[in-house]
Amino acid sequence: MAKAKVLVLGGGVGGTFVANKLAKHTDIIEVTVVDATGVHHYQPGLLYVPFGWEQPERLRHDERKLLHPAVQLVSAPVRMIDVERRQLFLLNDGTLPYDYLIIATGSCPVPEEVEGLAEGGHHFYTEPAALKLKEALNNFQGGRIVVGIGGFPYKCPPAPIEFTLLLDDWLRQRGLRSKTEITFVTPLPQVFTIPTVVPMIEELFARKGIRVETFFNTEFVDFQKQRVVSLEGTELDYELLVLIPPHRGAPVIDASGIGDKGGWIPTDKFTLQVKGHERLFAIGDATDLPVSKSGAAAHFEAPIVVKNLINLVNGKEPDAKYNGDVMCFVETGEGKATVLRFNYERPPQPPKPSAWYHWLKAIMNRLYPVALPRNIAPDVFIAMLQGKFSKVSPFCGSELMEKLKQDVMKTR
Amino acid sequence: MTEIKADKVVDARGAQCPGPLVELIRAIKEVPVDAIVEVWTQEPRTKEDTKAWCQRSGHEFVGAFPADGYERVLVRKKR
Ligand SMILES: Cc1cc2nc3c(=O)[nH]c(=O)nc-3n(C[C@H](O)[C@H](O)[C@H](O)COP(=O)(O)OP(=O)(O)OC[C@H]3O[C@@H](n4cnc5c(N)ncnc54)[C@H](O)[C@@H]3O)c2cc1C
Numbered sequence: 001m002a003k004a005k006v007l008v009l010g011g012g013v014g015g016t017f018v019a020n021k022l023a024k025h026t027d028i029i030e031v032t033v034v035d036a037t038g039v040h041h042y043q044p045g046l047l048y049v050p051f052g053w054e055q056p057e058r059l060r061h062d063e064r065k066l067l068h069p070a071v072q073l074v075s076a077p078v079r080m081i082d083v084e085r086r087q088l089f090l091l092n093d094g095t096l097p098y099d100y101l102i103i104a105t106g107s108c109p110v111p112e113e114v115e116g117l118a119e120g121g122h123h124f125y126t127e128p129a130a131l132k133l134k135e136a137l138n139n140f141q142g143g144r145i146v147v148g149i150g151g152f153p154y155k156c157p158p159a160p161i162e163f164t165l166l167l168d169d170w171l172r173q174r175g176l177r178s179k180t181e182i183t184f185v186t187p188l189p190q191v192f193t194i195p196t197v198v199p200m201i202e203e204l205f206a207r208k209g210i211r212v213e214t215f216f217n218t219e220f221v222d223f224q225k226q227r228v229v230s231l232e233g234t235e236l237d238y239e240l241l242v243l244i245p246p247h248r249g250a251p252v253i254d255a256s257g258i259g260d261k262g263g264w265i266p267t268d269k270f271t272l273q274v275k276g277h278e279r280l281f282a283i284g285d286a287t288d289l290p291v292s293k294s295g296a297a298a299h300f301e302a303p304i305v306v307k308n309l310i311n312l313v314n315g316k317e318p319d320a321k322y323n324g325d326v327m328c329f330v331e332t333g334e335g336k337a338t339v340l341r342f343n344y345e346r347p348p349q350p351p352k353p354s355a356w357y358h359w360l361k362a363i364m365n366r367l368y369p370v371a372l373p374r375n376i377a378p379d380v381f382i383a384m385l386q387g388k389f390s391k392v393s394p395f396c397g398s399e400l401m402e403k404l405k406q407d408v409m410k411t412r
Numbered sequence: 413m414t415e416i417k418a419d420k421v422v423d424a425r426g427a428q429c430p431g432p433l434v435e436l437i438r439a440i441k442e443v444p445v446d447a448i449v450e451v452w453t454q455e456p457r458t459k460e461d462t463k464a465w466c467q468r469s470g471h472e473f474v475g476a477f478p479a480d481g482y483e484r485v486l487v488r489k490k491r
Contacts, residue, residue, distance in 0.1 A: 152430070152434045187430070187434065187437070188430050188433075189430075189433075189461050189464055189465065193429070193430060215464070215465055215468045215469065217437050219441075231437065231440070231441065231469060232465075232468050232469035232470075233469065233470065233491075290426075290427065290428045290431070
């Protein structure tokens, strides 16, 4: 019997985890990852780039090296998924047929969704943006910094809070904190989405003199006057604006007509199948699941997708269920961190921030590429020690992404 | 009272907080002044959050009405 062809679209966290786990089943399936750039971008490291605490080049890993040898890799952008004929159309001609498809195309920030934000605001969610913010911080001599959330949804919900706390550290180290007013803005009624985490963050912000402006739904940024205005009528003047833009799913999802209005794929929250398509699965940021868009969620979803897909191939029911598990370490400043662990049923109860969690996060950031379930990967480790990283620009914020976005707009 | 006619209805059933409120605010942005937006929610917090948001933003909280397995929360755009 011919082996079933499984394509994994996207070679980020979700795509790579799922492909490497599928590699154990190559007796019955053929696994190919199709990625736009062939560079695996470790995005959590971007948090440190604006402060000069991480080199952006070190976050670009060669996807081929991270994949199990039994997994094939096609480095080419996909223009469209043809779910009727079960094939992918590549941007530069050619098609790839599949029997099963796993969509792991992630999410990217879209500053253009807020008027004036692209011109007047900074963020650190893509490599080019993080580098631009680094330059702005280096030129910053004190004044008003407005930082926070520019719209929903966005990935890694704690990252803006972490950034704000690290910013406070950085300004103190530079002797600029007494000359700087920090205001954290959020569209929410409280400082964070998850109520059980709110008291801890409120206490940290109060202790560090960080002002909080809740119910701040950014309406527009008047970049000439350096003023940000909310729908609620609040106006804040700034010398530096750091607002995380709302995100969208990948342009290929819009182009294929399989997403909702935000470009997210309607996904069964338990089986992780794309709703209405038995042979399609979605994983990670690309889904519309009610969980934080995070690498951790993608990591916990991977074994469920593998089990259900293999069941289908064997003519069985996809009976494995994702329970919404997410876990992430959250920087709280002063060399400390905490951890959030939660799922669909159970909210997180973060422990008191400590240096221990900070070190765990630091170790994870360093060892992540080795931890991908590829079998032991000494070559990846050696390449890291030698400082050998990919030269290609990561997808989010790249010219390629802009081109794919523009192509979709033209056909709308 | 439950017969108030909304100009725009947003179905946010199944969405977790802050989803329904975010959807409501997005819809308020799009409608003209005096229009009523109605959001369908299964989150018990939406009603109180919406009230608080209306107080802050100067829009009118019209009311929250139980429906079949969800709640209809109505807001009139005031400015
Ligand atoms: C600043 C920052 C801090 C973060 N911190 C954390 C953290 O502490 N913990 C945590 O768990 N998560 C964190 N995250 C979030 C995490 O990085 C993402 O949630 C995770 O990468 C999602 O994985 P994914 O596989 O869904 O998508 P991605 O990893 O983004 O991968 C998507 C892939 O799809 C490919 N692709 C897209 N379109 C196409 C196409 N048309 N054709 C071919 N390929 C395509 C891209 O090239 C890319 O490789 C952070 C993110 C940021 C930005």
